[in-house]
Amino acid sequence: MKRLLPLLAPLWLVACEQQPAGEPVVRTELGEAPAAQPADADAAEAEAPEVPQPASACTALTFEDTAFTHCIADPERHTIRTALAPAGGQPFGSLAAFAETAEAGSIAFAMTGGAFGDDLRAVGYYVEDGERFSELDRADGEGNFYMKPNGVFFGTGDEWRAMASEAFFATIRDRPQFGTQSGPMLVTGGELHPDFEDNGPSRAxxxxxxVDRQGRAHFVIAEDEVSFGRIARLFRDELETPEALMLQSGNSALWDPASGRLDQGRAGPILVVEEKP
Structure with a gap:
């Protein structure tokens, strides 16, 4: 697993020279008032106020002896958007490239999210800032994306949903502000995907x-290779989300500015969770 070690915030040490013993030499020009003697060092040096660091929206979680990182987007505190490429440019291709263009102080976290092709552009449904760049893919094919049911994670304003692609096609009429298609669905209507084994041989x-019943979006990334069945049960049994969608398998990456974590790996669509002003 390719992973950058967390980037630790630098600790600035202020080095003060030790002053020689005795009274300091004070020179004055004729006609000038004598310079005031300094107060004692403790009073003279005001301590710089501590700048509070933003709390991370991500925490460690262990489920069935597997380590995960669990990040929560709360509609009362956060907004969600998709990002693929700078305006008129090529896809970012990595979270590191995206981070260079973003204002870290406004980012709660960002995660790779959605299928992509060799050109790093989205495969299947993709909407960014209300503009649809790619249509819903309902075809059959090979690979994780086509393990039916696959699905869409989408939303507008403070309402976010994960939904099977066929249900999305049949019921969603208004284009959302953001949307990304991937597969397979991990949980649908509280049930695990019918093709999953309890802990099958496919690991990544x-x-x-x-999204839970309170409307919060739960993002999870495994810290080691994990089966479909185990990550699906995490959403159903631990996080209690009646619908859940796999975002990535093998190219999963997270940027958490508060903790200094910035993962390597190729990225197509990126899901960006930002702090509300």
């Missing part, structure tokens, strides 16, 4: 998203 560093 996987990530997913689900």
């Amino acid at each position: 560093v996987r990530s997913g998203v689900g």
